[in-house]
Amino acid sequence: MKNQNGQYDLVVVGSGLAGTVAACQAANLGCSVVLLDASSDPSSGGNTALSGGTLHIAHLRMDEPAETLRRRVTEVAGEFAQRDLVDALVANCARGIEWLIEQGVDIEPPTEEEGGRTVLAPVREFHDVNAWPGRGPQVALQVLQKRVRALGGQVISEARASEVIQRPDGSVAGVVLATGRTIDAAAVLLCDGGFQANPDLRREFIGPAADKLFLRGAPSGIGDGLRMGSSAGGQLINMQWFYGHCLHRGALTSDRLWPQPTVDDLLASSVLVNSEGLRITDEGLGGIAAANAVGRSSDPRGASIVLSEAAWDAALSREGGRRPTANPELERRGGVVHRAESAEDLAAKAGINAAGLQRTLDEFITAAGADKLGALAIPRSGRPAAIGGRLLGIPIVPGITFTVGGLRTDGSARVLNSNEAPIPGLYAAGGTAGGLQGGPRGGYVGGLAVALVFGLLAGESVAASRPAQHAEKP
Numbered sequence: 001m002k003n004q005n006g007q008y009d010l011v012v013v014g015s016g017l018a019g020t021v022a023a024c025q026a027a028n029l030g031c032s033v034v035l036l037d038a039s040s041d042p043s044s045g046g047n048t049a050l051s052g053g054t055l056h057i058a059h060l061r062m063d064e065p066a067e068t069l070r071r072r073v074t075e076v077a078g079e080f081a082q083r084d085l086v087d088a089l090v091a092n093c094a095r096g097i098e099w100l101i102e103q104g105v106d107i108e109p110p111t112e113e114e115g116g117r118t119v120l121a122p123v124r125e126f127h128d129v130n131a132w133p134g135r136g137p138q139v140a141l142q143v144l145q146k147r148v149r150a151l152g153g154q155v156i157s158e159a160r161a162s163e164v165i166q167r168p169d170g171s172v173a174g175v176v177l178a179t180g181r182t183i184d185a186a187a188v189l190l191c192d193g194g195f196q197a198n199p200d201l202r203r204e205f206i207g208p209a210a211d212k213l214f215l216r217g218a219p220s221g222i223g224d225g226l227r228m229g230s231s232a233g234g235q236l237i238n239m240q241w242f243y244g245h246c247l248h249r250g251a252l253t254s255d256r257l258w259p260q261p262t263v264d265d266l267l268a269s270s271v272l273v274n275s276e277g278l279r280i281t282d283e284g285l286g287g288i289a290a291a292n293a294v295g296r297s298s299d300p301r302g303a304s305i306v307l308s309e310a311a312w313d314a315a316l317s318r319e320g321g322r323r324p325t326a327n328p329e330l331e332r333r334g335g336v337v338h339r340a341e342s343a344e345d346l347a348a349k350a351g352i353n354a355a356g357l358q359r360t361l362d363e364f365i366t367a368a369g370a371d372k373l374g375a376l377a378i379p380r381s382g383r384p385a386a387i388g389g390r391l392l393g394i395p396i397v398p399g400i401t402f403t404v405g406g407l408r409t410d411g412s413a414r415v416l417n418s419n420e421a422p423i424p425g426l427y428a429a430g431g432t433a434g435g436l437q438g439g440p441r442g443g444y445v446g447g448l449a450v451a452l453v454f455g456l457l458a459g460e461s462v463a464a465s466r467p468a469q470h471a472e473k474p
């Protein structure tokens with residue numbers, strides 16, 4: 001049902017978790033809502049359906065005290081996390097979980113493996129990339145979308161939005177679909193999930209060869225929201241960073257090698273080198289930071305990790321967890337792991353420059369022995385295991401899951417222009433919005449939790465602004 005001005009109150013572009021939560025909450029609060037999705041099934045178009053369904057703030061439980069969460073976000077994202085967004089996130093994340101439950105979304109009982117974090121039920125296992133249908137994240141979307149329909153909202157599939165309609169004063173008035181159809185609405189929320197699936201945009205914003213990254217997610221995030229929002233005057237922020245993991249390079253040709261196992265845990269005891277045998281980054285910063293560093297390099301498909309056989313053996317993990325681990329699953333799934341008695345031999349097997357690798361390992365071992373890893377040309381943080389004895393080399397590729405940069409929004413999910421002023425009626429959330437995550441330490445604050453909280457705030461903000469918008473009309 002349209003409002004008294006012949007418009008919908010809200011049109012949402014993208015029915016992942018961010019868009020669906022916003023549509024549901026706006027409908028709960030009495031708004032007329034249209035939820036669009038480009039895919040043929042609005043519960044399975046994007047990253048949400050593929051995800052593991054764990055809700056967390058930088059890996060912590062969402063019901064941790066606000067101060068603990070704030071400190072943790074600052075630790076991982078530093079100055080890349082805008083204060084107003086951090087405040088909004090920590091103030092609303094516990095409420096977000098309660099809200100999901102109130103809407104009828106099912107969550108798993110807490111487990112030790114998940115450290116008590118909230119997981120959407122039924123749990124999605126990571127042993128098979130295709131094992132997502134009917135699991136928690138998709139079911140949550142189905143439950144919430146059913147509620148949108150029950151409250152009189154429309155959920156429309158195969159509806160790809162292509163443009164935001166703006167009035168001469170800059171305020172938004174709806175969207176145009178790729179078919180040419182227009183939908184008039186007082187507010188537009190952009191939630192297309194990011195631009196990770198667009199190789200040209202990756203090259204433009206992330207690095208000169210970032211088109212070579214492996215897409216560790218759904219093919220739907222091609223940057224429509226970014227393009228629509230920036231054409232409408234939206235400011236872009238933190239564009240060069242992404243959330244992802246280092247994977248075995250075999251993921252480029254085998255679905256058995258993604259989304260797990262990652263090689264992230266091995267990095268703590270590895271040296272990460274390019275095909276010249278030169279180190280690329282501080283391996284101690286972890287897998288997300290390493291994926292970003294390799295992703296920005298000139299040859300994202302040419303990197304390898306080198307570690308001692310003793311460290312590999314120490315990483316052998318117990319079976320039965322939700323996530324397959326590198327040792328033993330990489331080799332079981334067909335991932336090649338090179339083994340050699342010397343750096344020279346390993347270099348020949350792994351396609352690395354032998355002289356470069358030898359020099360890098362010599363420097364690394366000497367610095368480690370003198371406790372001076374911090375003085376290396378690329379300082380190494382942490383206390384890595386010794387490199388020596390029989391060596392292993394694992395070819396890797398950075399997997400990009402979603403881009404964390406995007407349209408700068410405020411704590412109510414309103415899109416800001418270059419003067420930091422909200423563009424009237426324009427909102428963004430989830431993977432389309434930026435300003436909360438990113439930076440050289442990896443900067444991963446969250447995926448589902450961020451989509452949930454800012455989806456909720458967007459829906460509430462649209463509902464709260466309705467009377468003012470109506471009053472503006474003649």
Ligand SMILES: Cc1cc2nc3c(=O)[nH]c(=O)nc-3n(C[C@H](O)[C@H](O)[C@H](O)COP(=O)(O)OP(=O)(O)OC[C@H]3O[C@@H](n4cnc5c(N)ncnc54)[C@H](O)[C@@H]3O)c2cc1C
Pocket residue numbers: 013014015016017018019036037038039042044045046047048049050051052053054055056159160161162191192193194216217218220221222224225259401402429430431432446447448449451
């Ligand atoms: C394998 C994997 C595991 C993950 N595990 C976790 C996890 O356990 N915990 C966590 O917090 N995060 C996880 N994530 C990340 C998380 O899934 C995302 O951050 C989150 O789902 C993003 O939600 P979203 O609504 O922004 O985007 P999406 O879920 O990607 O939804 C975007 C939607 O927009 C639609 N769309 C795109 N363009 C248009 C257009 N022009 N018009 C209309 N519709 C359009 C798409 O079809 C899609 O349905 C995981 C991701 C992956 C891939």
